[in-house]
Amino acid sequence: MPIKTWELDPNFKNEILNEPGGEHLTACYQCSTCTLGCPITELVPSYNPRKIIQMSLLGMRTEVLSNPDLWICAICQTCTARCPQNVVVGDVLAVMRRLAEKAEEAGEIKIESPRPLFETAFLHTVEKYGRLYDIGLAMEYYPKREGSFVAGQKAMMSDYMGFGMRMFLKGKMGPLGGHGLFKGLLASKIKQRDVMKKIFKWVEEKEKER
Amino acid sequence: MSVEKLAYYPGCPSEATALEQHMSTEAVFEKLGVELVEVEEWNCCGAAEAEDPNLVYALNARNLAIAERVNLDIMTPCSICYYNLARANNALKADEELRAEIKGIDPSLEYNGTITPKHILDVLVNDIGLEEIKSKLVKKVEVKVAPYYGCYIGRPPETAFDDPDDPVLMDQLIELIGGENVPFSTMKTKCCGGPLMMTRADLAFEMARKILDTAKNAGADCIALACPLCGMMLDAKQPDIEKALNVKFEMPIVYITQLLGLALGIEPNKLGLQKNVVGAKKILEKVV
Numbered sequence: 001m002p003i004k005t006w007e008l009d010p011n012f013k014n015e016i017l018n019e020p021g022g023e024h025l026t027a028c029y030q031c032s033t034c035t036l037g038c039p040i041t042e043l044v045p046s047y048n049p050r051k052i053i054q055m056s057l058l059g060m061r062t063e064v065l066s067n068p069d070l071w072i073c074a075i076c077q078t079c080t081a082r083c084p085q086n087v088v089v090g091d092v093l094a095v096m097r098r099l100a101e102k103a104e105e106a107g108e109i110k111i112e113s114p115r116p117l118f119e120t121a122f123l124h125t126v127e128k129y130g131r132l133y134d135i136g137l138a139m140e141y142y143p144k145r146e147g148s149f150v151a152g153q154k155a156m157m158s159d160y161m162g163f164g165m166r167m168f169l170k171g172k173m174g175p176l177g178g179h180g181l182f183k184g185l186l187a188s189k190i191k192q193r194d195v196m197k198k199i200f201k202w203v204e205e206k207e208k209e210r
Numbered sequence: 211m212s213v214e215k216l217a218y219y220p221g222c223p224s225e226a227t228a229l230e231q232h233m234s235t236e237a238v239f240e241k242l243g244v245e246l247v248e249v250e251e252w253n254c255c256g257a258a259e260a261e262d263p264n265l266v267y268a269l270n271a272r273n274l275a276i277a278e279r280v281n282l283d284i285m286t287p288c289s290i291c292y293y294n295l296a297r298a299n300n301a302l303k304a305d306e307e308l309r310a311e312i313k314g315i316d317p318s319l320e321y322n323g324t325i326t327p328k329h330i331l332d333v334l335v336n337d338i339g340l341e342e343i344k345s346k347l348v349k350k351v352e353v354k355v356a357p358y359y360g361c362y363i364g365r366p367p368e369t370a371f372d373d374p375d376d377p378v379l380m381d382q383l384i385e386l387i388g389g390e391n392v393p394f395s396t397m398k399t400k401c402c403g404g405p406l407m408m409t410r411a412d413l414a415f416e417m418a419r420k421i422l423d424t425a426k427n428a429g430a431d432c433i434a435l436a437c438p439l440c441g442m443m444l445d446a447k448q449p450d451i452e453k454a455l456n457v458k459f460e461m462p463i464v465y466i467t468q469l470l471g472l473a474l475g476i477e478p479n480k481l482g483l484q485k486n487v488v489g490a491k492k493i494l495e496k497v498v
């Protein structure tokens with residue numbers, strides 16, 4: 001479909017340039033090196049970071065931010081390492097994901113991927129305890145992803161039955177390892193949890209400033 | 211030997227899913243006579259889930275500051291933790307304003323940029339050194355190994371400490387202890403899919419499958435690695451991958467510190483070899 005020039009947002013590239021990690025967007029000269037080495041493109045041939053960058057430069061804001069492909073990047077940084085123009089492609093894609101989340105909050109787009117839910121649940125445990133708490137993460141993520149507590153528990157069980165049992169039997173979680181009765185089952189908490197709260201608050205405020 | 215004491219940042223998986231990496235790291239460094247001082251009250255580095263660089267900088271300013279207060283370089287056995295510590299260190303060192311602003315969040319985040327974050331492979335090979343390690347070896351580990359590096363060791367360039375396309379640090383350690391590196395260059399630095407495991411398991415499984423498949427076809431007895439997320443994907447999830455894709459690998463996955471520990475004569479249980487999900491004790495037959 002041809003681009004409708006009157007629907008383009010010439011300011012979109014500046015939005016990206018202003019975010020930490022997005023500073024080098026305009027250096028892209030469309031050589032495709034990023035895409036040729038990408039392990040996701042290898043599996044999903046339509047996945048194309050070069051094209052996403054070009055669309056941003058053109059100002060195709062809604063198309064870019066609602067592109068589900070943003071959420072299948074494995075953040076492996078192969079593209080970043082190989083880009084001859086130092087666009088830092090991996091970080092640029094991370095900027096787009098953050099802008100997409102903001103756009104969703106503003107009601108402009110809808111994100112189908114559960115990845116923002118996962119990342120949020122992960123970071124919630126860090127904010128609360130100072131460290132990742134796998135079980136707390138799963139208890140928040142699955143019900144949100146599935147849309148209800150019961151469906152969430154079911155999905156969690158089917159993903160975790162085998163894995164959880166393995167962790168238990170190997171003594172990595174639970175009493176069998178001799179590392180403490182509740183190893184891995186209860187959250188490992190740091191004392192300075194108030195500092196974690198302050199850090200997350202600062203990050204949120206910084207984001208609003210931009 | 212140039213290094214006697216280091217601050218040790220174990221990272222979140224060390225407490226559960228990668229317990230064996232933590233155990234073998236401590237045992238190996240004790241044997242090598244390098245003291246590890248655990249970063250007191252360390253916090254999560256943000257892993258792959260903290261996508262806002264400011265969050266990564268602030269979270270790791272705290273970890274770096276704790277190590278700085280005891281005046282020690284900080285070492286981690288996790289590639290993602292290393293990447294986050296190192297990029298936070300770079301950003302904070304370069305930007306006085308950012309340092310001041312982060313210190314403003316809480317005084318415990320005051321970091322002056324006087325220490326260096328290091329990945330365990332870098333410390334072993336470049337700081338302690340192959341000669342020094344060699345002088346302490348008591349056994350030969352005659353296994354065929356597929357050395358798997360994954361991400362954040364050779365890339366991105368701002369934090370890399372090995373070659374982006376053909377890294378060698380782990381290869382060198384494997385040769386040193388009497389092992390054989392099987393041809394594996396096509397997979398050495400491919401992503402394991404770990405970051406997609408919880409949201410696109412189908413893609414993650416396919417990425418891991420390629421790595422396991424290549425190692426198997428190259429005749430490897432095991433895959434060696436140096437990152438707990440790769441360990442989670444290739445070891446802990448291997449039975450799930452086998453089931454979902456209807457394949458059989460039964461490929462032992464070991465941390466490089468576990469292999470090195472065996473060559474240093476450390477007891478297998480102290481290296482956590484009973485904790486690897488895919489039976490890793492098979493390789494003991496090849497330790498002479």
Ligand code: SF4
Nearest residue numbers: 028029031032034083
């Ligand atoms: S490799 Fe760099 S310059 Fe080439 S298309 Fe990708 S981002 Fe643009």
Ligand code: SF4
Nearest residue numbers: 038073074076077079
């Ligand atoms: S960081 Fe994302 S886009 Fe870049 S090579 Fe890896 S998967 Fe592909």
